Amino acid sequence: MVKRDTFIGFLYLLPIIAIILFLTLYPIGYAVYISFTNFNLYHFFRYELVGLQNYITIIKSGALGSIFLQTIIWTVGSLVPMMAAGFVLALVLNQRDLVGRTVYMTFMLFPWAFPSFITILVWSGMWNYEYGIVNKIMALMGVHSIYWFNYVSTSWIALIITNLWLSFPYFTVVFSSALQGIPRELYETAYVDGASMFRRFTSITLPQMKNALSFVGISSFIFTWNNFYPIYLLTGGGPGTATEIFVVYAYQEAFSYSLYNIAAAYSIVDTIILAAFALIMLRISGIMKVIA
Amino acid sequence: MSGPVTITVWDTYSPSENEAFNASLAQFKAEYPCINVEVTTGVQVSTGNFEAAAKAGKAPIIYRDTSNDAGALFAGGLLLNLSKYIPASLLAEYNPIAIRNFELNGSLYGLPDNINYIVMFYNKKYIPNPPNTTNQLIQMALQVNKTYGVWGIAYGMGSEYGYRFAAWLAGFGGKIFNGAGYPAVNATPAAAKAMEFWYNLTFDLHINAPDMNPTLEGNLFSQGKAAIIFDGPWDLATYVKALGPNLGAAPLPVVSQTGLYAEPFIGSTGWVISVPQASGATPDQIKAAILFIEFMSGPVQELNLWKYAGDIPSYLPVYNQVIANLTAGKLQPAYMNGIMNGILAQAQHGQVFPNIPQMNFYWNGFHQCVTLYTVNGTLTAPQAANCWEQYMVSQMQQAGMLG
Numbered sequence: 001m002v003k004r005d006t007f008i009g010f011l012y013l014l015p016i017i018a019i020i021l022f023l024t025l026y027p028i029g030y031a032v033y034i035s036f037t038n039f040n041l042y043h044f045f046r047y048e049l050v051g052l053q054n055y056i057t058i059i060k061s062g063a064l065g066s067i068f069l070q071t072i073i074w075t076v077g078s079l080v081p082m083m084a085a086g087f088v089l090a091l092v093l094n095q096r097d098l099v100g101r102t103v104y105m106t107f108m109l110f111p112w113a114f115p116s117f118i119t120i121l122v123w124s125g126m127w128n129y130e131y132g133i134v135n136k137i138m139a140l141m142g143v144h145s146i147y148w149f150n151y152v153s154t155s156w157i158a159l160i161i162t163n164l165w166l167s168f169p170y171f172t173v174v175f176s177s178a179l180q181g182i183p184r185e186l187y188e189t190a191y192v193d194g195a196s197m198f199r200r201f202t203s204i205t206l207p208q209m210k211n212a213l214s215f216v217g218i219s220s221f222i223f224t225w226n227n228f229y230p231i232y233l234l235t236g237g238g239p240g241t242a243t244e245i246f247v248v249y250a251y252q253e254a255f256s257y258s259l260y261n262i263a264a265a266y267s268i269v270d271t272i273i274l275a276a277f278a279l280i281m282l283r284i285s286g287i288m289k290v291i292a
Numbered sequence: 293m294s295g296p297v298t299i300t301v302w303d304t305y306s307p308s309e310n311e312a313f314n315a316s317l318a319q320f321k322a323e324y325p326c327i328n329v330e331v332t333t334g335v336q337v338s339t340g341n342f343e344a345a346a347k348a349g350k351a352p353i354i355y356r357d358t359s360n361d362a363g364a365l366f367a368g369g370l371l372l373n374l375s376k377y378i379p380a381s382l383l384a385e386y387n388p389i390a391i392r393n394f395e396l397n398g399s400l401y402g403l404p405d406n407i408n409y410i411v412m413f414y415n416k417k418y419i420p421n422p423p424n425t426t427n428q429l430i431q432m433a434l435q436v437n438k439t440y441g442v443w444g445i446a447y448g449m450g451s452e453y454g455y456r457f458a459a460w461l462a463g464f465g466g467k468i469f470n471g472a473g474y475p476a477v478n479a480t481p482a483a484a485k486a487m488e489f490w491y492n493l494t495f496d497l498h499i500n501a502p503d504m505n506p507t508l509e510g511n512l513f514s515q516g517k518a519a520i521i522f523d524g525p526w527d528l529a530t531y532v533k534a535l536g537p538n539l540g541a542a543p544l545p546v547v548s549q550t551g552l553y554a555e556p557f558i559g560s561t562g563w564v565i566s567v568p569q570a571s572g573a574t575p576d577q578i579k580a581a582i583l584f585i586e587f588m589s590g591p592v593q594e595l596n597l598w599k600y601a602g603d604i605p606s607y608l609p610v611y612n613q614v615i616a617n618l619t620a621g622k623l624q625p626a627y628m629n630g631i632m633n634g635i636l637a638q639a640q641h642g643q644v645f646p647n648i649p650q651m652n653f654y655w656n657g658f659h660q661c662v663t664l665y666t667v668n669g670t671l672t673a674p675q676a677a678n679c680w681e682q683y684m685v686s687q688m689q690q691a692g693m694l695g
Contacts, residue, residue, distance in 0.1 A: 241660050
């Protein structure tokens with residue numbers, strides 16, 4: 001009887017399992033398959049397996065190392081300020097005596113609620129040398145205008161600031177809710193024991209927030225690693241190829257050059273590297289044990 | 293054809309060109325009532341959707357594309373070889389450059405419906421007569437800058453992908469490919485010299501506006517803040533509206549250092565037909581498609597495109613008719629005759645748009661490497677030219693074109 005019920009239970013799950021398999025495993029499997037073929041515009045209807053040839057090609061091309069490094073710069077460079085800003089804002093908004101907390105929270109959600117594609121286009125105008133508001137504000141402070149997207153360092157700064165604007169509300173909201181989950185009694189007891197504000201922060205807030213910080217950090221690392229739009233729309237990977245990351249590079253190989261095989265190989269390499277990073281981070285943080 | 297057939301068409305015309313297309317389509321339907329035409333509007337040229345649709349066997353039977361993008365599609369086996377369908381007598385009716393644009397390895401893969409290229413637009417308020425050489429261009433731009441306090445030129449080499457730069461590459465004596473189709477932008481110092489020329493005009497002489505992109509260039513020129521711009525007839529209506537009789541058009545100047553004209557690409561857009569494997573078309577549908585593209589690149593549509601959108605005809609009888617009208621000064625308002633004469637004069641000094649598949653790798657290679665020179669300063673001009681060529685070579689290797 002139990003076996004029969006279990007079987008019927010699985011039958012109910014079958015449609016959703018089929019959908020998940022179709023939507024996730026099929027594209028991934030197809031990409032893996034394509035990465036071992038010569039399928040591109042010039043072998044469109046008739047293509048064949050070429051073994052590891054595409055992987056050898058991208059390793060030999062010399063672009064792999066710089067793209068990996070740039071992807072790290074993009075991911076870590078974005079993640080650190082995003083988490084720091086989100087955490088600081090969450091701490092500020094979590095003050096009990098803060099007047100108008102709900103209003104601040106509502107306003108802060110605006111950048112998140114606004115379509116990111118449009119926001120990025122607005123920022124693109126703001127970074128413009130001649131007409132952008134960033135240079136105009138700098139001019140008021142007596143600072144020379146900058147060709148933001150013409151230099152590698154300023155391109156990264158502009159990209160990371162834009163990404164910070166797009167993302168900080170998410171971090172603030174998540175950290176705020178985590179902060180509100182910390183029992184008040186802990187702070188009150190520590191206060192009675194004479195613990196300073198700094199001590200209360202390091203001994204109560206940070207340890208209590210560890211799981212939230214780890215989870216948000218790891219999931220955001222994965223998201224930012226493959227965050228396509230800011231770079232594609234703001235710099236297009238330039239100047240030169242200095243801000244190319246895996247996902248942008250793979251996109252260009254596929255849709256600028258119709259080299260689907262090479263794009264698929266880059267995607268697979270990208271996925272393997274990211275999965276390795278994610279596993280290491282999950283292991284170090286111990287977050288899987290918490291989830292389990 | 294054994295009975296009524298339906299053909300599917302992806303229409304990539306601009307709004308003004310679409311007025312011409314709709315007028316011609318009505319005439320086509322009247323002439324061929326047994327052919328039902330299903331048009332999908334708002335499609336872009338060079339769209340990746342075409343390949344996706346072709347892979348699924350759902351590509352349109354007929355597509356309007358640029359000659360170079362269609363060249364890559366033809367090389368990939370997605371487009372029909374039209375050589376056996378189009379008689380030589382009909383091909384003789386077209387501008388030979390436009391036909392060459394749609395040929396690859398001696399095979400025809402499309403029929404052109406226009407020719408297109410950039411010209412030099414100038415503001416007569418600042419420059420009564422256009423410069424014939426780059427030395428004159430510099431002198432005039434300096435004078436304009438000094439007298440009126442506006443930019444002499446608005447050309448953003450650092451923001452473009454090499455479509456306009458190709459003219460200067462040719463003017464300085466360079467080529468994109470050698471006879472074997474191998475990248476040759478660094479085979480001579482021409483690319484480096486052309487880059488240095490524009491760098492000097494921008495950052496040393498300060499007569500070319502910095503940090504430009506096509507939109508900003510157009511804005512500066514339309515607002516009278518720049519005297520010269522290099523752009524195509526597709527933006528003519530905007531400039532006529534902004535400058536009226538002050539607008540002038542002329543061929544790009546001769547490069548004083550070489551004595552060669554700066555020769556822009558003479559490109560074409562036109563009609564192509566998908567192979568049956570990509571579209572599922574039957575032999576009857578292919579026959580109907582041939583009739584359709586002959587009509588839509590023939591006299592009716594060419595004249596409509598000229599009338600509604602100012603497209604330069606590739607069909608010689610219509611082109612000759614346009615020239616005759618211009619010579620007789622029949623265009624209204626009258627100053628348009630001078631403008632159109634200037635635009636048509638550029639056709640004498642152009643280069644064939646390479647439609648070999650490796651041309652795909654030209655654009656990003658140029659953009660990425662030239663910005664490292666002009667704006668980032670991490671490369672010298674010769675290094676940028678080398679970077680450009682190496683980029684093209686490495687992409688060709690990835691595509692398996694170099695064995």
